[in-house]
Amino acid sequence: MSKTPPTSRPTSWWLSALERRAARMYDAHDEPPPKPTFETDVEQRAAIKFFNAALRAEESGIRQAHELSGDVATWDPELSEVLRLYGNEEGWHQELLQQFLQELGGEVQPMGRVTRTLYKVYARAKRMDTIVLTNLMFETIGSTTYRMALANVSQPAVRRMLTILTRDEAFHVPLNVHFLRRVLERDPSGLRRLRRLYVLLFASLTLLPLASRPKAKAFDRIETRALMRAYALELGRLFAREHDLQLAPPRLLLRLHGIHPDELTHGAEASPTSVEAAARAVDREQVTVTALPS
Numbered sequence: 001m002s003k004t005p006p007t008s009r010p011t012s013w014w015l016s017a018l019e020r021r022a023a024r025m026y027d028a029h030d031e032p033p034p035k036p037t038f039e040t041d042v043e044q045r046a047a048i049k050f051f052n053a054a055l056r057a058e059e060s061g062i063r064q065a066h067e068l069s070g071d072v073a074t075w076d077p078e079l080s081e082v083l084r085l086y087g088n089e090e091g092w093h094q095e096l097l098q099q100f101l102q103e104l105g106g107e108v109q110p111m112g113r114v115t116r117t118l119y120k121v122y123a124r125a126k127r128m129d130t131i132v133l134t135n136l137m138f139e140t141i142g143s144t145t146y147r148m149a150l151a152n153v154s155q156p157a158v159r160r161m162l163t164i165l166t167r168d169e170a171f172h173v174p175l176n177v178h179f180l181r182r183v184l185e186r187d188p189s190g191l192r193r194l195r196r197l198y199v200l201l202f203a204s205l206t207l208l209p210l211a212s213r214p215k216a217k218a219f220d221r222i223e224t225r226a227l228m229r230a231y232a233l234e235l236g237r238l239f240a241r242e243h244d245l246q247l248a249p250p251r252l253l254l255r256l257h258g259i260h261p262d263e264l265t266h267g268a269e270a271s272p273t274s275v276e277a278a279a280r281a282v283d284r285e286q287v288t289v290t291a292l293p294s
Helices: 011-023 039-072 076-101 113-121 128-150 156-184 186-206 207-221 224-239 251-256 275-281
Strands: none
Touching: 011 039, 011 076, 011 156, 039 076, 039 128, 039 156, 039 207, 076 156, 128 156, 128 186, 128 207, 128 224, 156 275, 186 207, 186 224, 186 251, 207 224, 224 251
């Protein structure tokens, strides 16, 4: 296998990887664990809120990926097919989460005010580069939350669901970096605007735990400040080695979260959101998911 970073690989590499993943997406490799049980109703309601948020993220990802697939079909049919297959993976996650919510004793619920506002703004985005960057950053905070929850939950059924989501995000995040590069290659005029958008999203998403913790903390046991810092670190790491994109996190916000700039590159290759993670995550069965301490 080539040593070239996955984000520098051609679209054909990503297409081949997604086709291999699609062929085995529905394969069952182990017996489903028993349905989860909860010590309190508060914990159960928090778990239902947590996985409802995950479901909404997947729904948004499906819609945007398939819409983008249609938009790029005229100028890059190969990239269009990559987007379609990526959207299908998000659709598989949606199916799994709908089933899992039933196992939790819950159902699909309306989004909260903050989440609803974020997704409404996201849905109004028209430019491809804006859509891809926003999705990339949402995928990153999702992966971070799942990994931190894995450190705190012990029920096999919950850990299995979190593991499935986490191992696929390790592929999806660098894949979205590839999407972003391809869009910017075609229209580099939006890069300056994207830098402003990145800073705005960085600030907004690192504040998101202030809204999510009252709903989900009883389940995942992640402290607000710990999750805010983890979001800032992983969002900052996204482009730390992608120098051509020149997307840098605001230093003031890094300082407020106690993050030194060196942390953005230290250990980045081992991060599930790194480009190297994509090559390791092509075969789901070979992915080792590590929890993040909270």
